[in-house]
Amino acid sequence: MASEQEIIKMVNEVFVESFEIDKAKLAPEANIFNDLGLDSLDIVDLVVALQKKFAVTIRDDERVRNIRTLGDLQQFILTIKKEIGK
Amino acid sequence: MKSYDHIVVGAGISGLTLSLLLAMNGKKVLLLEKGARIGGSLNRFYKESVPFDTGFHFTGGFARGGILTDMLHVLGIGEQIKPVFLNAPGSGLFIFEKDNLTYDMPSGTDRFRLKLHEYFPKETQGIDEYFSRVKKVYASTVSLDLRKIGLSAETLEEDYQSLQSVLDSLTADRHLQGLLSVFCVCYGVKPKEVSFASHARVSGGLFESVARIENGGEAFIRAFSGSFKQTGIEIICNASIVECANIKNDTVGEFVLNNGEVIKADHCTFTIHPQEIIKILPREHLRKAFLERVASFETSNGFFAVSAIAEGADPQQFGPSIASLLPDTDINALLDPDLKGDGALAVIRSVETGKDGKKYCVVNAFEPEFYHNLEQWSDSSVGRRPRDYYEYKTKKVKRIGERFRQIYPQYRDNFKVLDAASVLTFRDYLFSPEGNAYGIKQKMGQFNLFGKLPLVNIYVAGQSAVLPGIVGAMLSSFIVARNLVGKENFNRFIEGELAN
Numbered sequence: 157m158a159s160e161q162e163i164i165k166m167v168n169e170v171f172v173e174s175f176e177i178d179k180a181k182l183a184p185e186a187n188i189f190n191d192l193g194l195d196s197l198d199i200v201d202l203v204v205a206l207q208k209k210f211a212v213t214i215r216d217d218e219r220v221r222n223i224r225t226l227g228d229l230q231q232f233i234l235t236i237k238k239e240i241g242k
Numbered sequence: 243m244k245s246y247d248h249i250v251v252g253a254g255i256s257g258l259t260l261s262l263l264l265a266m267n268g269k270k271v272l273l274l275e276k277g278a279r280i281g282g283s284l285n286r287f288y289k290e291s292v293p294f295d296t297g298f299h300f301t302g303g304f305a306r307g308g309i310l311t312d313m314l315h316v317l318g319i320g321e322q323i324k325p326v327f328l329n330a331p332g333s334g335l336f337i338f339e340k341d342n343l344t345y346d347m348p349s350g351t352d353r354f355r356l357k358l359h360e361y362f363p364k365e366t367q368g369i370d371e372y373f374s375r376v377k378k379v380y381a382s383t384v385s386l387d388l389r390k391i392g393l394s395a396e397t398l399e400e401d402y403q404s405l406q407s408v409l410d411s412l413t414a415d416r417h418l419q420g421l422l423s424v425f426c427v428c429y430g431v432k433p434k435e436v437s438f439a440s441h442a443r444v445s446g447g448l449f450e451s452v453a454r455i456e457n458g459g460e461a462f463i464r465a466f467s468g469s470f471k472q473t474g475i476e477i478i479c480n481a482s483i484v485e486c487a488n489i490k491n492d493t494v495g496e497f498v499l500n501n502g503e504v505i506k507a508d509h510c511t512f513t514i515h516p517q518e519i520i521k522i523l524p525r526e527h528l529r530k531a532f533l534e535r536v537a538s539f540e541t542s543n544g545f546f547a548v549s550a551i552a553e554g555a556d557p558q559q560f561g562p563s564i565a566s567l568l569p570d571t572d573i574n575a576l577l578d579p580d581l582k583g584d585g586a587l588a589v590i591r592s593v594e595t596g597k598d599g600k601k602y603c604v605v606n607a608f609e610p611e612f613y614h615n616l617e618q619w620s621d622s623s624v625g626r627r628p629r630d631y632y633e634y635k636t637k638k639v640k641r642i643g644e645r646f647r648q649i650y651p652q653y654r655d656n657f658k659v660l661d662a663a664s665v666l667t668f669r670d671y672l673f674s675p676e677g678n679a680y681g682i683k684q685k686m687g688q689f690n691l692f693g694k695l696p697l698v699n700i701y702v703a704g705q706s707a708v709l710p711g712i713v714g715a716m717l718s719s720f721i722v723a724r725n726l727v728g729k730e731n732f733n734r735f736i737e738g739e740l741a742n
């Protein structure tokens with residue numbers, strides 16, 4: 157299984173590759189909407205891109221709705237990767 | 243410059259439905275159709291004065307209180323669309339050809355279930371569990387109730403289980419597995435690839451009732467056309483949008499048509515194939531992630547169709563009926579694009595009135611066909627195909643005739659083929675990519691294009707949006723119309739029309 161650092165790197169790659177966002181903006185505290193410029197219509201595409209990158213199924217649940225920052229998202233992916241790893 | 247509240251792109255059942263809903267709610271609507279006439283695959287065609295269906299043969303949803311009945315009632319055209327139910331013995335046959343096994347299945351979910359008990363006495367528990375899960379999904383899907391249509395679609399556990407995994411957990415009997423997944427052929431996704439929830443939403447309606455329509459899809463076109471005149475909807479055929487122009491704040495101001503005309507509209511809804519929509523939208527307003535999502539959609543299969551009559555057959559003894567001929571019990575194999583040999587074959591018998599006023603015993607037979615098998619001829623157009631394409635067609639027609647005669651030996655000598663069509667024919671007449679029948683494949687875990695796009699006044703509806711088939715295509719238009727008209731106004735409209 158990929159290490160924590162690798163997973164964080166892969167999450168960031170999605171923003172660079174699929175959303176053409178400048179790597180320099182990708183701080184953990186960056187707000188996905190206000191700082192990275194995604195809007196509600198982009199979220200589906202983000203979920204699809206993450207599903208593909210990590211070969212996981214992301215359900216529309218409470219945990220997803222509470223994600224605000226890039227750090228939240230990285231932690232969320234780490235959690236579901238761990239759940240699968242068990 | 244002409245100006246409208248809404249442009250609707252594509253005059254198939256979804257575009258027709260959306261246009262009428264918007265006009266009934268006081269909007270000024272322009273409907274654009276790339277083909278020469280409205281209706282898409284609802285149109286019929288005539289050979290030697292006999293009418294044949296193009297792409298619409300039967301549907302569920304007409305049972306009492308059914309979703310289709312409700313939608314047509316709201317649209318004010320319910321009385322003009324007359325279902326002909328297929329409920330006589332022999333009207334729903336499922337035949338495993340290799341094992342020479344025939345299952346004569348009745349209509350109505352409970353009758354269907356109990357008939358399976360008779361055929362599979364050791365499997366009653368698995369059968370009951372399957373139908374209770376289908377019913378549960380159907381009942382928990384709010385969009386299948388027009389009064390609750392706008393409520394946010396809650397995902398169910400069954401949205402994350404494949405149909406195949408559920409079948410495997412319920413029975414090891416391959417014939418039963420085949421019968422419980424055979425409706426996959428009605429939307430073109432393998433049991434391994436479709437969620438149990440999607441499958442239940444489509445087949446729930448088909449178990450309950452299967453109906454053909456008097457005068458086929460043309461009845462819909464006539465009904466809509468009449469209402470369009472009354473509500474002042476403008477239609478342009480042979481027309482498409484080639485460019486979105488005057489874009490400010492992610493809002494499209496003007497739409498350029500293929501004839502050069504520029505039209506102003508507040509909103510525009512595309513009901514066409516997602517990959518065709520992407521070609522029209524301006525690249526600089528789309529995220530790469532969005533383009534990747536759309537590019538990942540697979541187009542569904544099309545059909546090879548044979549149009550025939552049984553000359554001199556007795557109309558009293560001629561259906562309506564559907565026989566599903568299955569060369570394999572594994573529906574996954576039958577929907578595999580690399581399938582070799584015979585495919586699943588639907589044979590529909592019905593009595594139709596010809597242009598000459600005579601009654602004809604009509605056979606519409608069709609088998610899934612995969613575009614890549616015909617790719618070598620994909621550059622050709624109608625009437626100008628190479629010789630080996632015609633040889634391919636002749637061979638297919640012959641084989642389908644053989645299979646027809648096997649199950650209906652009584653018409654052995656009077657089965658007469660009047661026409662045949664491949665996916666290339668469908669592609670060229672209907673402007674459907676790869677001649678597909680069901681838009682994109684709606685696979686488990688996939689997010690379809692639906693509702694608002696990254697350009698804020700551009701919407702998507704159609705059969706690739708919510709559920710495949712006529713019911714899903716119309717539903718998507720009801721949901722989009724609700725967003726465009728305003729939720730409270732639309733709810734009042736629905737309540738008012740249903741009370742009528």
